[in-house]
Each structure stands twice: as C-alpha cells, then as structure tokens.
Amino acid sequence: VIISVASFKGGVGKTTTALHLAGLLADSGPTLLVDDDPNQSAQRYAGRGGDRLPFEVLSSSVWSKQQPQVEHQVFDTPARAESADVRSLARGSDLVVLVSSPDPMSLEALLDAARLLDSTPEARYRVLLTLAPPYPETDAAEAREALEAAGVPLFRGQVRRAKAFQKAAMEGVLVYQTRDPRAKMAWLDYRAVFQQLRDELEVTA
Ligand SMILES: Nc1ncnc2c1ncn2[C@@H]1O[C@H](COP(=O)(O)OP(=O)(O)OP(=O)(O)O)[C@@H](O)[C@H]1O
Numbered sequence: 049v050i051i052s053v054a055s056f057k058g059g060v061g062k063t064t065t066a067l068h069l070a071g072l073l074a075d076s077g078p079t080l081l082v083d084d085d086p087n088q089s090a091q092r093y094a095g096r097g098g099d100r101l102p103f104e105v106l107s108s109s110v111w112s113k114q115q116p117q118v119e120h121q122v123f124d125t126p127a128r129a130e131s132a133d134v135r136s137l138a139r140g141s142d143l144v145v146l147v148s149s150p151d152p153m154s155l156e157a158l159l160d161a162a163r164l165l166d167s168t169p170e171a172r173y174r175v176l177l178t179l180a181p182p183y184p185e186t187d188a189a190e191a192r193e194a195l196e197a198a199g200v201p202l203f204r205g206q207v208r209r210a211k212a213f214q215k216a217a218m219e220g221v222l223v224y225q226t227r228d229p230r231a232k233m234a235w236l237d238y239r240a241v242f243q244q245l246r247d248e249l250e251v252t253a
C-alpha cells in the first residue's frame with residue numbers, strides 16, 4: 049500500500065507518524081519510507097539510530113530516480129505542504145493520513161486540508177489526532193467533537209502526548225525500542241490506529 053502523511057501545519061507529528069506506520073507496515077512486507085521533506089527529518093531520524101529501523105528511508109530525489117518497487121511505501125511530507133503537492137500526493141496514495149494536534153491553530157489548518165482533499169477526485173483520507181494531552185485535559189475530546197460535527201473522517205484511536213516519542217526521536221528508533229516507562233502505551237496508540245488502517249486498506253499480513 050501507499051500512504052502519505054500530511055498537514056498544513058508544522059510540528060504536529062507527521063514524521064513521527066510516518067515512521068511508526070512504516071514500522072507497523074514492515075511486519076507485512078518490505079517497506080520504504082520516502083522522505084519528501086527538504087528538512088530531511090526522517091532521514092536524520094533514521095541516521096541517529098544507525099539502521100535500527102525495520103524499513104529503509106530514502107530521499108524523494110533518490111526515490112524518483114530509482115522508482116523502487118516495494119510492497120509498502122509511506123511518504124513523509126514538508127511542514128507546510130503546497131495544495132498542489134498534497135493533491136498530487138493524494139492521487140498517488142491509497143490513503144492520506146492528515147495529522148493534527150488538538151489545538152485551535154492546528155485544527156484550523158486541518159480543516160483546510162480536509163476541504164482540499166474533499167474536492168480532490170479519488171483522494172481518500174482520514175484524520176489522526178496526535179499529541180493528545182492526558183486526562184483530565186479535554187482538548188482531544190473537544191477536537192474530536194468539532195471534527196465529527198464538521199463531517200471530517202477521524203481514526204477511532206489517537207496518539208497521546210508522551211515524552212517517549214522525543215526519546216525515540218533522539219535515539220533514532222521507534223517508540224517501542226526505547227526504555228521509557230510509557231513507551232508501551234505510546235506504541236499501542238499507533239498499533240490501534242494501524243489496525244483500523246490495515247482493515248480498511250485490506251493489508252494482509
Ligand atoms: N505524540 C507525541 N508526544 C510527544 N511528542 C511528540 C509526539 N509526536 C511527535 N512528538 C515530538 O514533537 C516534535 C515534532 O514532531 P514531528 O517531527 O513528528 O512533527 P512534524 O509534523 O513532522 O514536524 P515538521 O512539520 O517540522 O516536519 C518532535 O520533537 C517529536 O519527537
């Protein structure tokens with residue numbers, strides 16, 4: 049399958065999401081993460097871990113030269129994607145995962161992206177809320193309510209805000225490969241999201 053991870057706002061967890069979804073896809077076949085961000089954050093992330101990720105990371109320029117035929121590909125995109133780029137990415141993907149944190153600025157940008165994809169023929173997308181603050185903060189629940197009211201398709205699960213993700217980023221590994229006490233819960237968040245994605249895209253293990 050081909051998945052693109054995008055948002056119109058920076059720093060909402062795109063690269064983290066792209067890496068973790070690629071890690072989950074890698075269980076069911078060779079997987080490539082295509083780093084389409086000129087900041088090369090995914091490549092640098094992978095570099096810090098020295099090849100401890102269960103998939104390969106390629107820059108988009110190398111990818112377009114080689115056109116590798118790999119079972120699963122995940123595209124990480126720049127902080128502020130251009131509308132035209134998101135549209136063409138969406139056309140080439142089985143699913144666009146639109147990422148947002150549950151804060152007003154990020155949600156506003158998310159609604160713009162959702163409308164853009166609504167008006168893109170053949171584009172299929174689902175929204176993932178990340179950086180969800182812990183109970184008793186209600187930001188994520190309120191964001192879900194607002195998005196549901198706006199008719200935006202959401203993943204049933206969401207990804208909590210957890211320092212384990214920053215630790216994983218520093219070590220260049222996926223969150224389950226860190227020793228943080230909350231790493232397990234953090235990993236389960238992405239696993240649950242992946243299960244829905246897998247069922248909907250009919251990825252076979
Ligand atoms: N669920 C989370 N909990 C805590 N920190 C997180 C979480 N997800 C991502 N982060 C951290 O937030 C920062 C931004 O995440 P990330 O790089 O994935 O966002 P991005 O949308 O790709 O950013 P950019 O737009 O700059 O490419 C990183 O330091 C990352 O480790």
Ligand SMILES: [Mg+2]
Nearest residue numbers: 062063085089
């Ligand atoms: Mg990024």
